[in-house]
Amino acid sequence: MDKLNFLTAGMPLRTNPKDGYESAFQILKEMDLDGLELEFVRGVRMSEKSRQTVKKYSENFTITAHAPFYINLNSKEEDKVEASILRIIETANTASSVSAYSITYHAAYYMGEEKDIVFKKVVDTTKKIMKVLDEEKIDIWIRPETTGKATQWGDIDEIIALSKEFDKVLPCVDFSHIHARSAGGFNSYDDFCMILEKIEKNLGRFAIENFHGHLAGIAYSDKGEKNHLNLEESDMNYKDLLRAIKSFDVKGALVCESPNIEDDCRLMKEFYKSL
Numbered sequence: 001m002d003k004l005n006f007l008t009a010g011m012p013l014r015t016n017p018k019d020g021y022e023s024a025f026q027i028l029k030e031m032d033l034d035g036l037e038l039e040f041v042r043g044v045r046m047s048e049k050s051r052q053t054v055k056k057y058s059e060n061f062t063i064t065a066h067a068p069f070y071i072n073l074n075s076k077e078e079d080k081v082e083a084s085i086l087r088i089i090e091t092a093n094t095a096s097s098v099s100a101y102s103i104t105y106h107a108a109y110y111m112g113e114e115k116d117i118v119f120k121k122v123v124d125t126t127k128k129i130m131k132v133l134d135e136e137k138i139d140i141w142i143r144p145e146t147t148g149k150a151t152q153w154g155d156i157d158e159i160i161a162l163s164k165e166f167d168k169v170l171p172c173v174d175f176s177h178i179h180a181r182s183a184g185g186f187n188s189y190d191d192f193c194m195i196l197e198k199i200e201k202n203l204g205r206f207a208i209e210n211f212h213g214h215l216a217g218i219a220y221s222d223k224g225e226k227n228h229l230n231l232e233e234s235d236m237n238y239k240d241l242l243r244a245i246k247s248f249d250v251k252g253a254l255v256c257e258s259p260n261i262e263d264d265c266r267l268m269k270e271f272y273k274s275l
Contacts, residue, residue, distance in 0.1 A: 001101075001210055001251040005034035005062040006269040009214070009255050012036075012262040021053040025061060031266050035062035037255045038100070041069050044090040051098055058099040062253050064212060065095035067105035073125040074108040074118050074153060081125060088129050092138050101253060102141030102212050104172035107162075108153035118153050123165055130166055142169045143212050148177035148225025155181065156195060160202045171199065173213040175241055176228070176257070180220035187237045192244035200248070211252030215241065215268065216259075230258045231267060239271060246275045 011024035012031070024036065038046075038054070044067070046054075054063060068091070071084040091103045110118050122144075129142065144162060147154035156178060159171040173195065178186045186195070200208050217234030219226040231238050245254070256265035 001062075001253075004211075004245065004250055004272065005253050006265050006272070007035045007037050007062060007064060007253050007255045008033060008261040008265050009037050009066070009216075009257040010039040010261065013260065014262065021050055021057070025053075025057045027262065028061060031262055033262065033265055033269065035064070035253070037104075037253075038063065038065040038095065038098075040065060040067055040091055040094070043068055044087065044094050046094055051094075054098040063095070063098060063100040064253050064255060065091055065100050065103045067091035067103055069106065071105050071107065072109050072111075074111055074113070074121045076111060085125055085129055088142070089132050089138075092129075092133055092140050092142065093136070096138045096140045100140060102143050102170075102172075104143040104145045104212060104214075106147055106152060106154065107144040109151055110153055115153075115158070119158060119161065122153060122158075122162060126162065126166060126169065130168065133168070140168075141210070141212065142166070143172035144169070145172040145214070146174045146177050146181075148174070148180040148218070148220070150181060150224055156198065160199065163203055163207070170203065170207050170210065170212070173199070173211070174215075174257075175213060176216045176218040176236055177214070177225060179236060180218045180225035183220060183222045183224065184235070187235070187240075189237075189240040189244055192241045193247065196244060196248045196250065208248055209251045211250050211254075213250075213252070213254045214257050215254060216257035216264070228257055228259060230260050231264045238268065242268065242272045243275060246272060 217229035
């Protein structure tokens with residue numbers, strides 16, 4: 001990546017349903033946005049026509065993908081673990097086929113177990129995923145995402161530790177989730193710099209220059225994330241976040257997950273360009 005790219009989480013809301021991705025990419029071009037994240041949240045389904053369209057536009061736009069929400073690599077039921085592994089592999093396979101940059105997913109829940117035990121389980125299941133991807137020559141970044149609730153595996157330290165174990169695994173840093181998980185913390189310029197510095201120190205400059213992150217307004221309670229909001233309707237300090245990102249010269253993909261995806265995405269990009 002030679003710059004920071006601003007992506008919408010899914011097709012822009014203005015997209016003409018009849019024209020699908022053709023319409024979506026035209027809107028992104030008109031709004032001076034840089035790409036989109038394919039949202040496979042309810043299953044990895046993509047028609048051959050859509051696949052060919054996205055692959056065509058991937059030459060000029062950045063593409064990422066979000067795996068289904070129904071993933072728990074620490075489920076107590078082995079069939080659910082295997083289904084979760086398969087969903088991640090299916091996402092990687094489909095995303096790779098359209099020349100996507102990386103995929104992300106919510107990896108696991110603690111299920112009442114100790115953190116170190118869950119970490120080992122996530123490492124073991126990730127080994128299975130990476131083995132299949134290697135055997136099938138699926139070359140794409142795998143990005144477990146920082147999660148928004150204390151019941152979910154995936155704070156920034158856990159994601160970094162997992163990334164150290166594998167060559168093709170790096171974090172997907174959802175800054176809104178980190179803010180919500182801490183019930184309102186991690187929301188200042190210094191906080192954001194600390195997160196980026198931690199990534200650079202542990203994973204190297206390469207991880208800063210091949211970044212995948214999420215940003216949105218967010219509502220939360222003392223238990224963590226409740227729902228996404230538009231940036232200006234929340235206390236998410238996106239301006240200082242973008243200042244920190246600029247200071248670290250972050251390159252890669254920053255995906256807007258606000259309800260008004262393309263408008264907040266443009267807001268983010270325009271503010272970033274003004275710095």
